[in-house]
Amino acid sequence: MTQPWPAPTATGPVHATVAVPGSKSITNRALVLAALSEGGGTLTGALRSRDTDLMVDALTALGLTVTVDGTTVKVEPHQGLSGPATVDCGLAGTVMRFVPPAAALADGEVAFDGDPRARQRPMGTVLGALRALGADVDGDALPFTLRGRGRVPGGAVTIDASASSQFVSGLLLAGAGYDRGLTVHHDGKPVPSLPHIDMTVAMLREAGVEVDDSEPNTWRVAPGPIGAREWAVEPDLSNATPFLAAAAVTGGTVTVTGWPERTTQPGDAIGEIAERMGATVTRDTRGLTVTGPDRLTGLDIDLHDVGELTPTVAAMAALAAGPSVLRGIAHLRGHETDRLAALAAEINGLGGVATETDDGLAIEPAALHGGAWRAYADHRMATAGAIVGLVVPGVEVDDIATTAKTLPDFPAMWRRIVGGTSATPGPEGTGGTS
Ligand SMILES: O=C(O)C1=C[C@@H](OP(=O)(O)O)[C@@H](O)[C@H](O)C1
Ligand SMILES: C=C(OP(=O)(O)O)C(=O)O
Numbered sequence: 001m002t003q004p005w006p007a008p009t010a011t012g013p014v015h016a017t018v019a020v021p022g023s024k025s026i027t028n029r030a031l032v033l034a035a036l037s038e039g040g041g042t043l044t045g046a047l048r049s050r051d052t053d054l055m056v057d058a059l060t061a062l063g064l065t066v067t068v069d070g071t072t073v074k075v076e077p078h079q080g081l082s083g084p085a086t087v088d089c090g091l092a093g094t095v096m097r098f099v100p101p102a103a104a105l106a107d108g109e110v111a112f113d114g115d116p117r118a119r120q121r122p123m124g125t126v127l128g129a130l131r132a133l134g135a136d137v138d139g140d141a142l143p144f145t146l147r148g149r150g151r152v153p154g155g156a157v158t159i160d161a162s163a164s165s166q167f168v169s170g171l172l173l174a175g176a177g178y179d180r181g182l183t184v185h186h187d188g189k190p191v192p193s194l195p196h197i198d199m200t201v202a203m204l205r206e207a208g209v210e211v212d213d214s215e216p217n218t219w220r221v222a223p224g225p226i227g228a229r230e231w232a233v234e235p236d237l238s239n240a241t242p243f244l245a246a247a248a249v250t251g252g253t254v255t256v257t258g259w260p261e262r263t264t265q266p267g268d269a270i271g272e273i274a275e276r277m278g279a280t281v282t283r284d285t286r287g288l289t290v291t292g293p294d295r296l297t298g299l300d301i302d303l304h305d306v307g308e309l310t311p312t313v314a315a316m317a318a319l320a321a322g323p324s325v326l327r328g329i330a331h332l333r334g335h336e337t338d339r340l341a342a343l344a345a346e347i348n349g350l351g352g353v354a355t356e357t358d359d360g361l362a363i364e365p366a367a368l369h370g371g372a373w374r375a376y377a378d379h380r381m382a383t384a385g386a387i388v389g390l391v392v393p394g395v396e397v398d399d400i401a402t403t404a405k406t407l408p409d410f411p412a413m414w415r416r417i418v419g420g421t422s423a424t425p426g427p428e429g430t431g432g433t434s
Contacts, residue, residue: 007390007397008386008414009389010252012250014253016246016255018243020236020237021235021236022043022236023047023235024049025236027073029094029098029199030046031043031075033204034231035081036102037228040074040076044231046231047233050406055092062081062082062083064076071233081102081148085111091405092118095114097164098166099112102177105148105151105178106150112145119141119143123140123142125167127140127144129184130171133157133182154178155180157182160187162191162331164334165192165194168184168197169196173204176204176223184220193306193307194305199264201219203231207226210224237259237270238266238406239406240288242386242387245274245290247290247291248274248296249315249391250292252291254290254417255287257286267306269305273299277316277317296321298317298320299317300327301326302328305328307329311380311381314361323364325362326362330358340356342374342376349373350370368388368392370393370394371395371396372396
């Protein structure tokens with residue numbers, strides 16, 4: 001356990017320009033697609049973090065040559081994946097849900113495990129689907145072993161993806177490699193994080209794969225080769241949200257540079273959310289800029305499509321002048337931690353009034369005081385504590401190092417923006433010196 005991190009308190013409005021490193025979701029999809037393309041692939045602007053290192057390590061364990069030079073990552077041309085191999089999923093949903101469907105195409109045994117909490121994250125749907133598609137794998141959760149036979153028959157499968165969009169994305173990413181391709185049909189409560197499935201579909205198409213998503217809740221991937229290509233990774237817009245929140249909660253102005261004009265990243269929704277809470281938001285050639293009001297207003301919002309933003313939005317809501325209701329996010333109970341329980345506990349621990357509902361959180365305005373803020377090994381819980389600490393003196397995050405999951409340089413970048421200088425990625429692209 002690291003030392004508690006005294007969250008820096010802003011002495012006035014935060015003004016900064018921030019460049020965030022590449023998107024976790026795009027980086028790990030591009031790596032999987034390069035691993036399934038005989039020509040490999042090159043990523044520029046890739047994220048370097050625990051989750052993406054775990055993906056690189058997984059592909060290396062499966063016999064590929066992956067070279068990493070700063071934020072350029074190259075998967076060399078290859079003849080396919082092979083075992084025996086051991087894959088450490090850490091706590092990365094993208095590794096535990098994306099690699100097994102790809103590894104089913106490997107020749108040889110592949111053993112998967114991860115952090116203690118990863119063993120509790122929902123996984124049975126993916127393994128059940130792989131069995132139905134003809135892969136040889138036991139179990140319903142980590143750890144498990146997959147016995148790859150170099151090919152998967154594929155075909156149609158019906159799953160309940162209401163616990164995670166990653167179940168669908170993982171299967172789709174590998175489906176073109178299955179003999180008969182793949183049709184995934186969802187049957188159950190609505191699938192969360194649909195923009196992340198749109199991201200998967202868009203990237204598959206960019207790699208030359210035919211995907212039919214014209215029918216709601218059904219995705220068809222035609223069998224065929226995946227093209228080798230260069231992937232220019234967009235900045236991680238979810239990781240940008242704490243920095244924009246810093247402006248929103250202090251009445252300052254923060255610009256995140258390189259904001260894409262069009263994107264499938266759910267982080268794009270932060271503009272509309274900040275506006276609804278009273279901030280002014282502009283998009284121009286410099287990026288996306290948020291200017292905070294004197295005091296944020298609360299909001300009632302369905303975050304089902306953009307659940308990844310919940311910790312940031314909850315932190316903003318805890319500092320707002322009016323009540324908020326965050327809905328549509330029951331599936332967050334299966335994230336890095338039970339995020340609904342964790343957010344309610346930590347906000348209440350500082351004197352706030354947050355209640356878990358069936359599918360989200362209700363947060364009432366309250367005067368917060370300093371105290372401990374637990375991160376629960378969850379990068380976004382840690383950054384939510386940092387946001388609260390900007391305006392509430394004496395907040396101490398127990399494990400700020402957990403931000404290394406997707407943004408290893410978060411503490412340094414945060415210190416710089418609170419100190420009034422710009423934060424840009426360093427030579428390794430992980431948010432170094434400005
Ligand atoms: O596919 C992806 O890259 C992701 C999908 C979402 O997962 P869920 O659908 O489980 O929320 C999101 O929360 C996660 O951070 C990344
Ligand atoms: C839910 C998240 O991560 P994972 O990819 O591990 O599911 C997240 O980053 O908010």
